[in-house]
Amino acid sequence: MKTSKELDGPIRRYIMDEEPANLIEAARQYPYAGGKRMRPAMALAAAGAVGGDVSKAMPLAVAIEYIHNFTLIHDDFMDGDEKRRGMPTIHVAYDVPTAILAGDALFAKAFQIIADLDVPDRSMREILRYVTQAVWDLARGQEMDVNNERRIVSEEEYIETIRLKTSVLFAAAAAGGALAGGADDGTVRAIHEYAMALGLGFQIFDDYLGVAGDPSKTGKSVGNDIRKGKCTAMVTHAVRSIADPAVLEEFKAILGDPGATEEQVARARSIMEDAGSIAYGRRLAQEKVDEALSKLDVLAPSEHKDFMVALARYSIDRES
């Protein structure tokens, strides 16, 4: 995505050299390393799509990316992940206290940037409301994820978890960008709903890639989610669709077994395939993205609106 490069400069503008140097380096590592940068891209596009000055939304875009990176640092430690973007994660490259503090520091920096946004005081306050609510929800979503490990939840619970873990920050980025661009309440609301649905589609498709994607492109082994017992929409679909009790038992026994063999993983995958669960996941992601796109009718045509459409399509048309 083109915008990703444009963000390289601004993303390096807010974390000054200060003591202690190890904390500053640790806080910079993820934001400087790149990534998809969909959230900041969305903030910028939303500001432009409502007819606003995109540059006014740039600091907000950076703040949103810092918040995303703060949650990645903490989540990587909690999940015991040792690599991200080809590099050791922060708790591995530094140590656990530094990882926790680097996350906290990025979080604080994001709100410092928001406090200084060059937008009317009233808009800044509204943006702050969206972003703080998102961070509160992110913590709830991650806790639910931790609680749900190796438990089969309902599709409703699964959707609520990914809404909190993924959609709310997308939605805060988009609504915040629209506010920075000077949008009226109705437009802000529509853009918020667009991003909320897009976030669901993005995450459902991410789970789909986890079982149906090409491991050489996703960077994840196909068995990863199955061995972890990740309860995705596809898994909940399989559990309620498998007719034969023996097959259901077999499926449940493989799911969440860290020692499952390649053969067992392939068997679980083929059970899901036969139950139509993998196709179901793909379809559900598409539905969410269609819903997202339908919210954009309030916007006049523009290259920024086109970009928002492209972002939605990209979220379910990617290989990694």
Place this chain on the structure above:
Amino acid sequence: MKTSKELDGPIRRYIMDEEPANLIEAARQYPYAGGKRMRPAMALAAAGAVGGDVSKAMPLAVAIEYIHNFTLIHDDFMDGDEKRRGMPTIHVAYDVPTAILAGDALFAKAFQIIADLDVPDRSMREILRYVTQAVWDLARGQEMDVNNERRIVSEEEYIETIRLKTSVLFAAAAAGGALAGGADDGTVRAIHEYAMALGLGFQIFDDYLGVAGDPSKTGKSVGNDIRKGKCTAMVTHAVRSIADPAVLEEFKAILGDPGATEEQVARARSIMEDAGSIAYGRRLAQEKVDEALSKLDVLAPSEHKDFMVALARYSIDRES
């Protein structure tokens, strides 16, 4: 302190029952459990002392206490502390992920409360600037503390660390309270300086209590800081004042030795006593509090100003 009880109600007003219940409970534990609550008391007193409506500063007082508690949750995990206020710490009572997320959630909630403050938009923005800077600095201070373990630093470095770890949040509370009370810039600045100096005095006196206090009242064993090798103003004084190289070697060998006997701890303490270091710590704390008090000349007499004076005196006239 009287204000501590008055805060019990408001402190329970902002964290609603929500899912997941274990995260909500974990986030509530420290704020609900009490503590000195000096920071919120300072926010309220500052609002009143500048002639403002104290009730307008109440939500800010709660937000500041949540931020303090968020840092305690994360610090207790990093420091490996297992008890606080007579109860198991969050990572012990729940688990590590829940402790990290409960801290993050309290942090987010604090800024949600600030976004909704019933003060002019412009004042809210200023308050946000003070508080976000404080949280950024708190992370830096805690990292320095971690980096400095078992190292002897200069008094200057020590003062910088406690300025970041303690003073900045006191100062944000006081300046924020003054802003919520409608104070002019000069008054806000004076109150900020008052709280900054008070925070230094408070922390230096805390370290003093750690070696000179009554363990039955402080709840800390006298040997704790010595065995941890905590580099306080008293320790830096001792290191630069002990004339006999053999005594200095002996002192350094005991400092930071987790297995030091009661006898060795008593010996280290008596070396510091002989070098005048314990008296020096007490005196330095007094100087900082005198400096704090001198900043209050800008305020007209009021019960709130009296309370601010009392808070400063209390910070170096307490047994725990």
